[in-house]
Amino acid sequence: ETGVTQSPTHLIKTRGQQVTLRCSSQSGHNTVSWYQQALGQGPQFIFQYYREEENGRGNFPPRFSGLQFPNYSSELNVNALELDDSALYLCASSPSGLSANTGELFFGEGSRLTVL
Amino acid sequence: DAKTTQPNSMESNEEEPVHLPCNHSTISGTDYIHWYRQLPSQGPEYVIHGLTSNVNNRMASLAIAEDRKSSTLILHRATLRDAAVYYCILRDSQGNNDMRFGAGTRLTVKP
Numbered sequence: 001e002t003g004v005t006q007s008p009t010h011l012i013k014t015r016g017q018q019v020t021l022r023c024s025s026q027s028g029h030n031t032v033s034w035y036q037q038a039l040g041q042g043p044q045f046i047f048q049y050y051r052e053e054e055n056g057r058g059n060f061p062p063r064f065s066g067l068q069f070p071n072y073s074s075e076l077n078v079n080a081l082e083l084d085d086s087a088l089y090l091c092a093s094s095p096s097g098l099s100a101n102t103g104e105l106f107f108g109e110g111s112r113l114t115v116l
Numbered sequence: 117d118a119k120t121t122q123p124n125s126m127e128s129n130e131e132e133p134v135h136l137p138c139n140h141s142t143i144s145g146t147d148y149i150h151w152y153r154q155l156p157s158q159g160p161e162y163v164i165h166g167l168t169s170n171v172n173n174r175m176a177s178l179a180i181a182e183d184r185k186s187s188t189l190i191l192h193r194a195t196l197r198d199a200a201v202y203y204c205i206l207r208d209s210q211g212n213n214d215m216r217f218g219a220g221t222r223l224t225v226k227p
Contacts, residue, residue: 043215
């Protein structure tokens with residue numbers, strides 16, 4: 001069974017550009033959530049997708065958007081990049097949106113975004 | 117939202133037990149207590165979780181106070197591979213499926 005995989009692992013963008021990060025969830029998992037982790041801090045919840053619909057969002061502006069596909073893989077899109085968007089972006093999957101609050105999340109290794 | 121408080125850092129000697137404390141005085145009845153750890157250059161990794169009773173698994177034990185206002189993650193024999201940041205998180209089983217990470221405890225294991 002493959003775990004959560006994310007791509008790219010590292011990328012560099014400039015202010016104002018747009019970026020798309022990708023995540024393949026663990027086999028059998030239909031819920032995907034995204035987190036932003038700034039250097040030296042804990043991860044911060046961005047949003048969650050369950051069965052291709054967003055069903056939870058943290059305190060992030062609308063320029064952070066996402067998609068989930070029928071195969072449960074997911075994308076995180078960030079428009080109009082700002083310097084403070086530089087961070088590690090983590091994707092996590094879990095087997096069910098209904099019981100996910102009580103169960104385990106499986107994290108990928110993240111995509112490190114640097115905005116210059 | 118219920119919050120957790122953890123020491124910024126702790127040290128342990130290899131092969132000795134480690135007790136990592138977490139305070140969550142505003143915990144609600146529907147909050148589960150979760151622990152994750154993050155090794156360098158990796159994503160967070162699930163360790164253990166519980167609601168009211170103490171829990172054991174192959175990685176660790178979780179001791180939950182009777183009033184649920186605090187908990188302790190116990191690593192029975194620390195190894196060098198256990199050096200990581202340990203996060204104590206409350207997850208509301210009735211709310212959004214977001215996990216609110218704090219800054220965690222950075223555990224250093226000395227050989």
